[in-house]
Amino acid sequence: MKIALDFGELAPYAGVFARGLWLTVQLAAVASVLGVALGVLGALARGAAHPLLRLAAGAYVELVRNTPFLVQLFFVFFGLPAFGVKLSAEFAAFLALTLNLGAYATEIVRAGLESVSRGQRMAAASLGLRPAQVFAHVVLKPAFASIWPGLASQLVLIMLGSAVVSQIAAEDLSYAANFVQSRNFRAFESYIAATLLYLALAVAMRQALVALGRRLFAWKAAGR
Amino acid sequence: MVEFSTWDILENLLLAARWTVLLSLVAFAGGIVVGLPLLVLRVSGRAWLAWPVRVYVDFFQGTPLLMQLFLVFFGLGLLGVEVAPWAAAGIALTLFTSAFCAEIWRGCVESIPRGQWAAGASLGLGFGGQLRYVVLPQALRHAVAPTVGFSVQVVKGTALASIIGFVEVTKAGTMITNATFRPFLVYGCVALIYFVLCFPLSAAARALERRLKRAYSS
Numbered sequence: 074m075k076i077a078l079d080f081g082e083l084a085p086y087a088g089v090f091a092r093g094l095w096l097t098v099q100l101a102a103v104a105s106v107l108g109v110a111l112g113v114l115g116a117l118a119r120g121a122a123h124p125l126l127r128l129a130a131g132a133y134v135e136l137v138r139n140t141p142f143l144v145q146l147f148f149v150f151f152g153l154p155a156f157g158v159k160l161s162a163e164f165a166a167f168l169a170l171t172l173n174l175g176a177y178a179t180e181i182v183r184a185g186l187e188s189v190s191r192g193q194r195m196a197a198a199s200l201g202l203r204p205a206q207v208f209a210h211v212v213l214k215p216a217f218a219s220i221w222p223g224l225a226s227q228l229v230l231i232m233l234g235s236a237v238v239s240q241i242a243a244e245d246l247s248y249a250a251n252f253v254q255s256r257n258f259r260a261f262e263s264y265i266a267a268t269l270l271y272l273a274l275a276v277a278m279r280q281a282l283v284a285l286g287r288r289l290f291a292w293k294a295a296g297r
Numbered sequence: 298m299v300e301f302s303t304w305d306i307l308e309n310l311l312l313a314a315r316w317t318v319l320l321s322l323v324a325f326a327g328g329i330v331v332g333l334p335l336l337v338l339r340v341s342g343r344a345w346l347a348w349p350v351r352v353y354v355d356f357f358q359g360t361p362l363l364m365q366l367f368l369v370f371f372g373l374g375l376l377g378v379e380v381a382p383w384a385a386a387g388i389a390l391t392l393f394t395s396a397f398c399a400e401i402w403r404g405c406v407e408s409i410p411r412g413q414w415a416a417g418a419s420l421g422l423g424f425g426g427q428l429r430y431v432v433l434p435q436a437l438r439h440a441v442a443p444t445v446g447f448s449v450q451v452v453k454g455t456a457l458a459s460i461i462g463f464v465e466v467t468k469a470g471t472m473i474t475n476a477t478f479r480p481f482l483v484y485g486c487v488a489l490i491y492f493v494l495c496f497p498l499s500a501a502a503r504a505l506e507r508r509l510k511r512a513y514s515s
Contacts (some may be wrong), residue, residue, distance in 0.1 A: 139449065139495035140488045141456035144467055148488060151480035236361035240460060247363055260371040260430075268364040275359040 080262050086253045093249025094270055101232035101278065104170035108231065109224065111171060112178020113213070125239050130179065130255050137176030143237045144204060145169050150241045166238035166245070166263070174231045181223050186217030218290040225282035235269065246270055301477045307486055311468030314490050316383075320455045320465060321494075325448055326392025329451035335399035335429065340406050350399060351427050357396030362454050365389050370461050394451050401447060405439040406432055442509060446502035449495045456491070466490055 105219075118130035137145065149172075150165040160168065189212045197211035198204075217224070239248035250267035252258040287294070314415070339350040357365065370385040380388075409432050417427030459468035470487035474480045 076397060135496060135499070136488070139453075139493045139499055141453040141467065143456045143459070143489050144470070144484060144491060147467075147470070147480070147486040151474065152484050153481075155479070155481040185417065199495075233359075233361040236363040236458075237457065239363075247361065250367070252373065254371075261375045262369040262370070264364055264371060268360045271364060272359045273359055 078262055079259065080266070082257045082259045083253065083266055086249075086256070087247045088247070089253055090266065090270065093244060093246040093267075094274070094279075096244055097232065097235060097246040097271075097274065100166060100170055100235045100243075101228070101274075103167055104174050104231055104235070105228045107171040108174025109128060109182075109228075111175030111180050112182045115175055116182035116186055116269075120186065130279055131252065134176045134179050137173055138180075141242065142169070142173050142234050145173060146237060161244040162238070162241045165241060166235070166243040170231060170235055170238070173234070177227050177275030178224065181220050181227060182216065184223075185220035186212060188219045189216050196227060214290075215293075218293045221282075221286040221290065225286065228282060229252070229278050232278060233271060234277060240260075273286060301473070301479075303482065306473055306479070306483055309473060310466055310483070310486050310490060312470055313464060314466040314494075316463070317452070317455050317465040317467075317490075318343065318494065320383065320386060320390065320458060320463070321448075321452045324390030324394050325451050327387065327391030328398050328451070331391060331395035332398035336402045336406065337393055339399055339403050341424065341430070342500040354396045354400050357393050358400065362389070362393055363457050363460065365393055366451065366457055366461060380463045382458065382463040385461060386455070386463050390451065390454055390458075390490070393454065394447075397447055398444060401443045402436065402440050405443075408439055409435050438512075439507060442502050443504035444511065445505060446496055449498045449502070452495050453491065453497070 074175045115130050117134065118126045121127055121130075146165065146169045148164065150160060150170045153160060153165075187239070192216070193211060194207055197207040202211065235245060236246050236247040239251055242248065244252075246267050254263040257263075311346050333352050335353065338346045339354075341347060364373045366386065366389040369389040370380065370382070373380045373385065373388075406428075413431050414427050414433065417431040422430065455465055456467040458465055459471065462468070464472070466487055477483065
């Protein structure tokens, strides 16, 4: 059999790919911000004095990290409506991605918080900072500086993992690839195009996060 | 219409879970077998051998597993090879696993001091001998915990095989949901089955990591 690849067949669908890419970017951006925020709360809960809070946070982390994202997505999208919670595909995708990242971020942020020495907290407290100020300025910032590379990798993984939201018909980049190949029957070309777009997005995202880290934590490089 | 009891649901899911386990084992074993030569090329110290492996690893780490699965499924079809969903899933997951394993192991090999290679060389060992008898046995100790940890990703990755039509536990869950209209229960059970498979692996990886840390601190 002769192989004939024809990427020209994709040209009329550039707009479809662009719209899909845009939702993927939005999913990654929103899930990143909310998921990391959830991770900070989760890390606080895991270190909390109350044992029930610690247990709940631990169970959340283990449940999410030991089940596939696809199943979590189906559970949110198909399972929750049984309780009268009706979600659009896009909203379910945002919710599931955020919850998924939240669990991984909890563990990453926790490691960061543990890397800040007790002496540093005590020094800040002795300067008269309130506990919230100590946490925000003296603990959280250096914690993020130390976990930034790991967190950046996790955010890229979340973006790549978001490809499965096409399975609940959220119209992201992989949905666009499915749609195009169902129209022009150029499955391989269509998936190659989507794959390369994902690769480009992953590279761009990684570079943007490294640049952001340099800006946010400029004091760290300058101080050494 | 046939009624499904909760037990029927669980029983059918467990039967399908055998395929999840089998696919995981195939992908993990295949990934190790393919990953080892990649590792050797990657640490060979020759740019023209290491560079293609870098591209390979970057590709698999920088693209979604779902796309890799589709590319294998439709790509092999394009070559005139009709592949069954289970074969496509096995191949895609093997390649995915091999890339991640090669990268994990590279880190372990590079954590061994260069002096160990030099010591091997001074004993008259060539590159293969240094790697085989000096570096790999030491790197293996570092590699076990992260490799076991990565196996969790492989088990979870097999869920995507459901998308190209392989009936493992996720696909079985979708089929049973369509028959019973009880998605909350069914997907809850599916998640539970994955948890039972993955949690011991996660826990083992953590325990191994702790043991390694202890061995080095004492």
